[in-house]
Amino acid sequence: MVECQLCYMYGYHMHQRLQSLLFCLTALKFTDKHEWIRVEDNGTGTVGISNFAQEALGDVVYCGLPEVGTQLAQQDEFGALESVKAASELYSPLTGEVVEVNTLLADNPGLVNKSCYKDGWLMKMTIAKPAELDSLMDEAAYERYIHSIED
């Protein structure tokens, strides 16, 4: 149960709804390699690839993901997605440790295409250096970035 930052009440109320709405909208951060990371309530980061990336990749046929416990520095290669187009490397948005990997992708790699922000998440990791989040793009900045590379 999260304490509302606006009125210090607990329990479901108007501010709570507003906060979680705001939280959702501001939660995704993006790298220039088209990975996203979402900071969860428990402080871990969920990592996936953006819609732009999954469209560019084409149908994913295999997700090569790291072992739980793997230590990653920001921008380290942490795996690869294989599609008909190529094997594309994945780069860690932050420094941290892999705590969970999306096992659904083993039998259903197409989830990455169908639901890249939700069911097609790739892995979860600890956030060892929260300041690194500032180096990532928010959604608006990422949209501008995509438009600039599309031209």
Add this chain to the structure above:
Amino acid sequence: IDWDCYIYHCWSIFCLVSIPLFPGLVLQSQSTDVFQNLALEDWIDAHVDLQQRSILLLWRNRPTVVIGRHQNPWAECNLPAMRSAQVPVARRRSGGGTVYHDLGNLNLTFFASKKAYDRRRNLKVVTDALRRVRPQLDIQATDRLDILLNGRYKISGTASRLSRKSSYHHCTLLHSADRSAIAVLLRPSCPGIRSNATPSIPSPVTNLTDHAPSLQWEELLEAVVQQYSSGCVDPADEALFPGVGSMEAELRGWQWTFGKTPKFSVETQLELRDERPAARCSAQLQLEVKNGRVESCRVEVPATWLPERLSASLAQALLGERFCPHRAAAALSALLRCESGPLHSRLRNLCDVLVAAMG
């Protein structure tokens, strides 16, 4: 990247076969060890700035089985048979399926920036090269980016890798590989394997030399290198070569081609004749040509044949004109139009002969 340093470090495992051609470079590995060659691919991908130039690497390996990034070697190949034949297995970093390499198989790796990543264009280099050296062969690239011969037999398969800023696309090309080895070695090692590793798609294969027995290995390499190098640069591309268009225009122009000629003179005899009555005579032509144009001109025709005023005005008409039969003809036709009467045909004849003397 420090190009000189790069060349020095790498020369022990490869040698240059072609003069570096901006923006494409062709390299050929002198190693037939699959691990060295795969390492070279990764090294180039990681260390060479491919934003400005692309690279084609040609290589071949001693007998090896190469599996794709996410494949299961026990499912893809017969490891016990390979052990006794001393054929190693290697996992490459690109995706795709399993292939058998030996010295009769040519590997081509096209390195480029991610922006310039274009597997179809790369395969076109191969198919165009093959069609050029053996136009009778039916060669076609498919949607899956295989290359088929006669619409049925696979002679090439493709795989690729996208990394931080760059990409590589490599493909095989069966020139004269041992097909019996392929049949024996590309089978599962043991029964009952259940796996979600990426599977290979088996296809019937053939060698180029089964259909074009005279095609030599060196001939194939040269064809591909030439096609890649020739396809690489478009001299009309102003984006790559700003100002090249005006350089071309200058070279193409009369001023450079003819106008740059050092001063020269022409001294020759002209044979004149008349039809009615039949008569002949000789005249002397003397010309000085400077900057491709007639600077001075003397036409000495016997006065009995043609009045001096006419031959003089003819010579005058040519002054300053390009030393060129078309320009001369144009200049002289104006003169011809002015003159009618009995001398016209002789004047006409003199003009024709003069024009013919102008090359």
